[in-house]
Amino acid sequence: MSHRHHFRVGPVGFRVAxxxxxxxxxxxxxxxxxxxxxxxxxxxxxxxxxxxxxRRWVRPxxxxxxxxxxxxxxxxxxxxxxxxxxMAMNLQVALGWRQHLLLHASAVERDGRxxxxxxxxxxxxxxxxxxxxxxxxxxxxxxxxxxxLDDEQLxxxxxxxxxxxxxxxxxVACVPPERLGPIITGTPKGIIRHLVPRADAIARMDxxxxxxxxxxxxxxxxxxxxxxxxxxxxxxxxxxxTNYVALGEPGFAALTRLVRxxxxxxxxxxxxxxxxxxxxxxxxxxxx
Amino acid sequence: MPATPPLWLAPHADRLSIFTLDTLTAVYDRAxxxxxxxxxxxxxxxAALRDSGANAQAIADRLSATFDxxxxxxxxxxxxxxxxxxxxxxxxxxx
Numbered sequence: 001m002s003h004r005h006h007f008r009v010g011p012v013g014f015r016v017a018x019x020x021x022x023x024x025x026x027x028x029x030x031x032x033x034x035x036x037x038x039x040x041x042x043x044x045x046x047x048x049x050x051x052x053x054x055r056r057w058v059r060p061x062x063x064x065x066x067x068x069x070x071x072x073x074x075x076x077x078x079x080x081x082x083x084x085x086x087m088a089m090n091l092q093v094a095l096g097w098r099q100h101l102l103l104h105a106s107a108v109e110r111d112g113r114x115x116x117x118x119x120x121x122x123x124x125x126x127x128x129x130x131x132x133x134x135x136x137x138x139x140x141x142x143x144x145x146x147x148x149l150d151d152e153q154l155x156x157x158x159x160x161x162x163x164x165x166x167x168x169x170x171x172v173a174c175v176p177p178e179r180l181g182p183i184i185t186g187t188p189k190g191i192i193r194h195l196v197p198r199a200d201a202i203a204r205m206d207x208x209x210x211x212x213x214x215x216x217x218x219x220x221x222x223x224x225x226x227x228x229x230x231x232x233x234x235x236x237x238x239x240x241x242t243n244y245v246a247l248g249e250p251g252f253a254a255l256t257r258l259v260r261x262x263x264x265x266x267x268x269x270x271x272x273x274x275x276x277x278x279x280x281x282x283x284x285x286x287x288x
Numbered sequence: 289m290p291a292t293p294p295l296w297l298a299p300h301a302d303r304l305s306i307f308t309l310d311t312l313t314a315v316y317d318r319a320x321x322x323x324x325x326x327x328x329x330x331x332x333x334x335a336a337l338r339d340s341g342a343n344a345q346a347i348a349d350r351l352s353a354t355f356d357x358x359x360x361x362x363x364x365x366x367x368x369x370x371x372x373x374x375x376x377x378x379x380x381x382x383x
Contacts, residue, residue, distance in 0.1 A: 231312035235325060245321070249305060252316040252323055256307040 006042060007034040010146065010157040010205050011099060014089055015042035019050045023062075023081030030082075030160055030181050030194060033202050044096060046088035051075035064088040068095040076187075083184050083192055086160065090143060093157075094242040100146035100155060101247060101254045104240040107140035107154060108132045113212035114154045115279065116145045116262075118240050121189065124219030127167040128275050130195060134174055135276070139201040140209060144242075149250040152257055153208040158201040160194040168193045170272060213286060214264035217275060221268030225278065228264035293344060295383040296371050298337035304379070306331065317379065324377050333370050334379060341383050344368045 003024040006015040015037075018024045047065035061075035062084040068091055076084045094102065105118040106129030115132075117125040126142050133139030141157040148155065160181065163171055168191060172180065181194030196202075214233055228236075237255055238244050244251045265282060269275035305316040313331040315324045326334070329351070336342070336350040344367045351357055351367075374380040 229310045231309040231314075231325065234309055234314055238323065248321050249316055249318060252305060252307075252314070256309070256314055259309065260307075 005031070006037050007031045008037055009034060009159050010141075010155050012044055012093060012097070012157065013037045013040055013042040014092075015045045016047070016085055016089065017045075018048045018081070018085065020048075020062075020078060020081060022078065023048060023085045026082040026181060027085055030196050033196075033199065034205075044089065044092035046085065046092050048081060048084045048088055064091060066092050068092055080184050080187055082181055082194065083187055086162065086194065089159070093144060097146075097243060098247065100148060101251050102241055102243045103145040103147060103237055104143070104242060105145040106142045107145040107156075107209075108137040109140050109154075109156075109209040110137050110283075112209055114140060114145075114209035115213045115215055115283070116154070116211055117215045117217055118145075118236060119217050122219065123217050124167075124269070124272065124275060125217055126161060126163065127170070127219075127272050128217055128279065130161045130163065130167070130171055131272055131276050132279065133161075133198055133201060134171075138204060139197045142197075147211070147254055147258060148208070149247070149254050152211065152254070152261065154211055155208050156201070156205045158197045158205055160196060163193045163195050165190045167272065171195055211258060211262045213282065214259070214262050215279065215282075216264065216266040218266065218268045219272075219275070220270065223269055223274060223278070225265050225267045225282070228266050230259040230264070233259045233264040295341045295343050296337060296347070296375075296380050297341040297383050298334055298380050301338060304334075306334075315379065320378060322378075324379065329367075330370055330374055333367065334374065337380060344371060347371075 003018045003021050005024050005027045016027060045066050048062050049065050051061040051063040062078055062081055063075045064084055064087055066088050105116050106125040107114050107116045108129055117128055119125045129139055129142055139158055142161040143159055144157050146155040146157050179196040184192045216228060267278050269278055303318050307314045313326045315326055333347060336347050344364050347367050348363050371380060
């Protein structure tokens with residue numbers, strides 16, 4: 001493969017290779033401010049390659065490859081090449097990473113303390129994190145919260161934020177165009193547009209944070225909040241982790257410590273602004 | 289002659305990591321790598337078996353000595369049911 005890029009996001013060194021120039025050009029532009037691997041080996045290798053050799057040219061179809069693959073995954077059209085690259089990178093981390101407990105969650109930080117937001121796709125966790133990350137918060141990550149196995153610290157993993165459908169317009173209005181990726185239409189999740197995290201999130205990607213609040217947001221639900229008992233938080237977090245089973249006992253120990261030490265709350269909200277206000281109110285209460 | 293009630297054994301203490309979450313308890317089984325979430329009284333039964341094997345009646349006696357348990361006559365049957373649940377999880381076995 002002739003097109004390549006490598007860069008580091010938090011603890012993960014990525015090496016991405018592609019059969020086509022386009023997706024790599026997008027990655028180079030959007031990850032321009034991220035550190036290089038500085039001569040170190042990559043910890044995750046992702047490839048996007050032609051589904052069949054001739055599909056490099058004829059109705060180009062992108063297949064996700066790397067150390068880990070999903071054999072039955074349908075190829076994506078080349079117009080979704082950046083999405084394929086991001087998915088390939090996600091997959092390598094989701095299935096291969098063992099240095100932290102990975103929670104499928106977004107996370108933000110203020111004064112060294114972090115909110116971990118856990119929810120299924122569509123819960124609004126990405127949009128909430130993106131909006132908070134444009135305000136008084138530092139974005140730690142949009143896709144994975146990386147919890148230390150020994151020290152209960154969260155390592156930032158500030159990848160591109162994947163904005164979807166309605167949340168795109170709200171963010172486009174408040175960030176400069178150079179922080180936005182191409183508009184990708186017709187994906188299984190609708191329209192997707194990537195957002196580069198704010199400069200402080202990238203510059204401080206090695207600065208860890210202490211989890212202070214576990215939040216389970218539900219977008220579109222009735223407004224309100226409900227304390228979540230540790231047992232429910234534990235079960236929901238094991239469900240949302242991609243490597244809990246693989247980690248064995250260290251994962252169990254890290255997760256039980258987290259739910260023991262950090263309060264958990266479920267919130268419902270009807271609009272993103274309402275969600276942000278609810279998070280700020282909760283945080284103020286926590287600090288009081 | 290009545291059948292001898294089965295004797296139940298718990299795993300060696302080193303095998304399990306037990307963490308009380310709230311009314312539920314998380315148990316990590318080092319032998320299988322599985323995590324189990326147990327509701328009361330399963331953790332208490334597991335604890336009652338920790339030092340030596342016992343049959344359901346002996347477990348009922350041990351629990352009654354520690355907890356204020358209302359026995360409406362079916363305590364023995366309830367404990368036998370719980371032991372079967374624990375056995376299905378691989379956390380106790382018949383001697």
